[in-house]
Amino acid sequence: MTQDALATGVQAAAHRRGLRSGTDKARIRKWERGVEPNGESQLYLAEALGLPADIIRPQDWPHWLPLTTDGVIPLGPNSSAPALREALRTAMERRTFLTVSGAALSALAADWAVSPATALAQARDGKPIGEDFVAFLETTTQQLASLATEQRQHTAKLLEAHLSTVTELLEHGRYTPALGLRLHTLAASLSQTVAWHSFDQGRHTHASQSWIAGLHNAHAAGDHDMGAGLLGDLAYQAAWRHDQATAASILHHALTRAHNPAARCLLQLxxxxTLAARGDRSERRAVLRALAAAEKHLNDAGADRPAWCAWVSEADLAVDSGQALLDLGDTGRAHQLITEGERLLPAARDKTRGVFLTYRAASYLDLKEPEPAAAAATRSLLLARRIGAPRCVQLVDDLLPRFQPYQDAQGVPELLQLAAA
Incomplete structure (x- = not known):
């Protein structure tokens, strides 16, 4: 849009209200160069740009304006801070009308797969940042992320405040290259944690932008395994939203630069x-190849694992293999693996246990055994409500129609009553 066209749009927005705006090309140029438009002009600007009025916060000018048309900041030598800003703005829950398309995510993954590492930004002229403060941020972030699952539901605002602080430091601080590397690494880790919080709460746009911001910072730090993991998370979200084509595309790109065996295991799982969920039996061989690769990588994985995938275990291999086989129609073997995986899961991973229990319930339903299915679903629902995990609650809700034919079975009426409460 030219400056003249935008000025015309602003004038038209005022005219529709029976008012007159003196906005012209010169006024637009002033706004572009730092002069702040008043609240009324910002309203007209939003309308001229086709944006809803409820995203406007005059005191937040120009940060409420979208940075891209497709919601994805392109990778580049100075893209890490803008990507973080985009995620932080989305966190204000005023921009959920902007969704990130599967095509844009696939294009970002393809760009990451071939994009060379770039030199970290040089120290700026801002206030100097001390190593002790960065160490404090690293330590407290680790403490927040390592809390018991039930307590993590209370940490979202603290983590977002940490991420906002790190973003300010990267943008306006003065630091050595070594500290810059640590800040980018911390930003990537924080973004990933914040993204999972948002995803579990059903805030998908914020989750996408946070994972994307993490990808930019992992790329800036030259951490290919972390970048692959963040793409893996975006693929998981796409699969959750039944966009298996985007998920598969992202995962294929992620696998090109992942090196750590634990990371490759998680991506192959x-x-x-993803391939099994497509429901295409012709892909059975590809599914089994991926499962075999995941098992080999897990056997090869030692103690030296990235923190974001240190938890990958025999339990995950068993349950995810079982769920893939369930989608392929191998119900008996799938049920055995899912049950075994849930048994192997450490007590500390309650959220994952809630997900696994719903998988077990689904496998019992496939075997036409409603009583143990109801018991597993009830355990999952109670656990999800206790730890504050709406995503797990949704999994149980999605299963409820399958219980309707078994209303006389033991435990089923109680489950349906609990879900309705």
Missing amino acids: RLAR
Whole structure:
């Protein structure tokens, strides 16, 4: 849009209200160069740009304006801070009308797969940042992320405040290259944690933008395994939203630069789940190849694992393999693996246990055994409500129609009553 066209749009927005605006090309130029438009002009600007009025916060000018048309900041030598800003703005829950398309995510993954590492930004002229303060941020972030699952539901605002602080430091601080590397790494880790919080709460746009911001910062830090993991998370979200084509595309790109065996195990498990969920039996061989690769990588994985995938275990291999086989129609073997995986899961991973229990309930339903299915679903629902995990609650809700034919079975009426409460 030219400056003249935008000025015309602003004038038209005022005219529709029976008012007159003196906005012209010169006024637009002033706004572009730092002069702040008043609240009324910002309203007209939003309308001229086709944006809803409820995203406007005059005191937040110009940060409420979208940075891109498709919601994805392109990778580049100075893209890490803008990507973080985009995620932080989305966190204000005023921009959920902007969704990130599967095509844009696939294009970002393809760009990441071939994009060379770039030199970190040089120290700026801002206030100097001390190593002790960065260490404090790293330590407290780790403490917040390592809390018991039930307590993590209370940490979202603290983590977002940490991420906002790190973003300010990257944008306006003065730091050595070594500290810059640590700040980018911390930003990537924080973004990933914040994204999972948002995803579990059903805030998908914020989750996408946070994972994207993490990807930019992992790329800036030259951490290919972390970048692959963040793409794996975006693929998991796409699969959750039934966009298996986007999920598969992202995972194939992620696998090109992942090196750590634990990281590759997790990505191969997600690829197997994605391919199996397509429901195309012709892809059975590809699913089994991915599962075999995941098992080999897990056997090869030692103690030296990235923190974001240190938890990958035999339990995950068993349950995800079982779920993939369930989608392929191998119900008996799938049920055995899912049950075994849930048994192997450490007590500390309650959220994952809630997800696994719903998988077990689904496998019992496939075997036409409603009583143990109801018991597993009830355990999952109670656990999800206790730890504050709406995503797990949704999994149980999605299963409820399958219980309707078994209303006389033991435990089923109680489950339906609990879900309705």
